[in-house]
Each structure stands twice: as structure tokens, then as C-alpha cells.
Amino acid sequence: MGHATPRMSGGRNCFVDLPPEIVYDFVKIMFREAKMKSFRTVMREYRFQGDSITDDLKEKYRYEGDLGRLYAEHDGPLIQKWHHYLPVYEKYLSRYRGTGFRFLEIGVSGGGSLHLWRHYFGDDATIMGIDINPDCQALDGQSGMVRIGSQDDEAFLNRVVEEMGGVDVILDDGSHRMEHVSKSLQVLFPKLSTPGLYLVEDLHTAYWPKYGGGLDAPTNFFNIVKPLADDMHAWLHEGPAKVPGIGNAITGIHLYDSMLILEKDEVHPPAHSRIRGG
Numbered sequence: 629m630g631h632a633t634p635r636m637s638g639g640r641n642c643f644v645d646l647p648p649e650i651v652y653d654f655v656k657i658m659f660r661e662a663k664m665k666s667f668r669t670v671m672r673e674y675r676f677q678g679d680s681i682t683d684d685l686k687e688k689y690r691y692e693g694d695l696g697r698l699y700a701e702h703d704g705p706l707i708q709k710w711h712h713y714l715p716v717y718e719k720y721l722s723r724y725r726g727t728g729f730r731f732l733e734i735g736v737s738g739g740g741s742l743h744l745w746r747h748y749f750g751d752d753a754t755i756m757g758i759d760i761n762p763d764c765q766a767l768d769g770q771s772g773m774v775r776i777g778s779q780d781d782e783a784f785l786n787r788v789v790e791e792m793g794g795v796d797v798i799l800d801d802g803s804h805r806m807e808h809v810s811k812s813l814q815v816l817f818p819k820l821s822t823p824g825l826y827l828v829e830d831l832h833t834a835y836w837p838k839y840g841g842g843l844d845a846p847t848n849f850f851n852i853v854k855p856l857a858d859d860m861h862a863w864l865h866e867g868p869a870k871v872p873g874i875g876n877a878i879t880g881i882h883l884y885d886s887m888l889i890l891e892k893d894e895v896h897p898p899a900h901s902r903i904r905g906g
């Protein structure tokens with residue numbers, strides 16, 4: 629057929645009979661993927677090699693908070709966290725310690741984080757973990773409640789929040805797949821109390837096609853930040869709401885390396901004043 633026909637080393641032709649535009653797309657994707665780091669590469673490249681997590685947190689982030697200490701001293705089921713998450717969590721979550729607030733974590737795995745959260749938040753907190761893996765059911769009642777279902781199942785999420793009697797803080801550490809992260813946000817954010825906090829971690833997956841993302845992919849979860857910012861500033865332009873049900877209840881959007889934190893609260897029109905002394 630006269631199409632471009634790259635050859636494999638064994639001499640077998642792998643693209644014969646493929647239309648040139650498909651070959652071109654394939655090569656383009658290969659190049660794009662080559663620029664993406666895989667999960668394994670990243671974990672290998674950035675695995676902490678030092679002796680003391682506590683020292684690392686102190687030296688790099690000037691952070692010596694309780695959550696970091698509890699993490700470093702953790703003596704329970706496997707838990708893994710990027711170190712830079714810890715000061716960020718402390719900054720936003722310390723206000724809930726010792727209170728009877730309601731916390732929902734998507735992604736239970738071996739129960740390590742639920743264990744840590746229970747130690748950090750105290751006995752009065754309602755802690756609920758959800759996971760798609762039925763094995764996690766065995767962890768129910770240890771550090772908190774555990775329910776089995778998928779983070780993109782609206783009916784399941786509704787049941788969970790109802791059982792909790794509402795929810796004040798949500799942390800998405802589940803599949804990290806773009807469509808799941810989006811669906812959970814879409815279903816759960818409107819259910820969050822006011823004030824409330826919605827945190828998503830491990831968003832480096834937004835850059836990985838394997839998770840439905842990609843550097844410039846329209847599905848990259850970070851693409852939601854601009855429309856949310858537009859809705860938060862709705863007072864100042866005449867455009868339509870871009871993320872209905874979410875954007876009009878947001879008072880803060882915080883972006884950290886691989887983390888997005890959304891603050892939900894009562895939204896007021898901005899008030900501006902002028903004060904002159906004398």
C-alpha cells in the first residue's frame with residue numbers, strides 16, 4: 629500500500645497495512661508517553677533514603693507537628709505518605725483534633741492511614757473509610773468504620789454519608805483515576821457540611837495516561853482549577869457558572885504538589901471599604 633512502514637529488529641514489519649495517520653498518531657503517543665514518568669519510576673526516584681523522617685520534615689519543611697511525629701513513629705499497618713503532605717495536612721486538619729467531627733477517607737488499603745487519623749484526631753471523631761476491595765471489610769471497627777464500594781458509585785456514596793450523619797472533611801486517597809476523582813468530587817462536595825474541607829492527594833496521576841490523565845490531556849484533573857476559580861470570582865464577571873453545585877460554594881482553592889484542597893463555606897459578596905486616618 630506504500631504507507632510508511634517502520635521495521636522491528638527481527639525484520640518483521642509492524643505497521644504494514646496501517647493508514648499513515650494511525651502510524652503518525654501511534655508515534656506521537658509513544659513520544660508523549662516517553663515524556664511521562666511512570667508510577668514505578670517516580671516511586672524509585674523519590675524514595676526517601678535518609679535515616680530520620682522527623683529530621684527530613686524539619687529540615688526541608690521547617691515542620692515539627694504532631695501528625696509528622698505520629699507518622700514517623702507509626703507502629704501499625706502499612707502506611708505511606710509523601711513527606712510534603714504532612715505539614716499541609718497539619719495546617720488544614722489540626723483544628724479538628726479532639727472534636728466530634730466527621731471524616732471520610734476514600735481508600736483504606738491495609739488501614740494504615742485510618743490508624744494514623746484515629747491517633748491524630750482522637751476518640752470523638754467519626755472516622756469512615758471506604759474501599760472497593762472487599763478484604764478491607766475486615767478492618768471495620770478497628771480505627772473507624774469501613775464500608776465496601778466504589779468511589780464512583782453515587783448511591784453507595786450517598787448511603788455512606790447518610791450513615792455518617794453528614795461529613796465535614798473528605799480525603800480522596802482512592803483509585804487516583806481521573807474519572808473516579810471527578811465523580812467523587814461531583815457527588816460528595818455538595819454533601820459536605822458548611823464549613824467543610826475536600827482534599828485530594830496523589831494528583832501526580834493527573835499526568836499519567838494510565839490513570840486517565842496526561843500532561844495536556846483534557847481529562848487532567850487540574851483542569852478543574854480554572855473553572856472553579858472562575859466560579860469563585862462570579863461576582864466579578866458575567867459568565868455562567870462553570871462547575872454548578874461546587875463552584876458557588878467554594879471560598880478557597882489550595883494547590884500543593886499533588887494535592888488539591890477545596891474549602892467550602894458560606895459565600896458572601898465581597899465588601900470593600902476605604903479608611904483614612906486623621
Ligand SMILES: C[S@@+](CC[C@H](N)C(=O)[O-])C[C@H]1O[C@@H](n2cnc3c(N)ncnc32)[C@H](O)[C@@H]1O
Nearest residue numbers: 735736737740741759760761778779801802803
Ligand atoms: C493508596 S491506597 C489507600 C491507602 C490508605 N489511604 C493509606 O494511606 O493507608 C488506595 C486504595 O484505593 C482503593 N480503590 C481503588 N479503586 C477504588 C474505587 N473505585 N473506589 C474505592 N476505593 C478504591 C484500593 O483498593 C486501595 O486500597
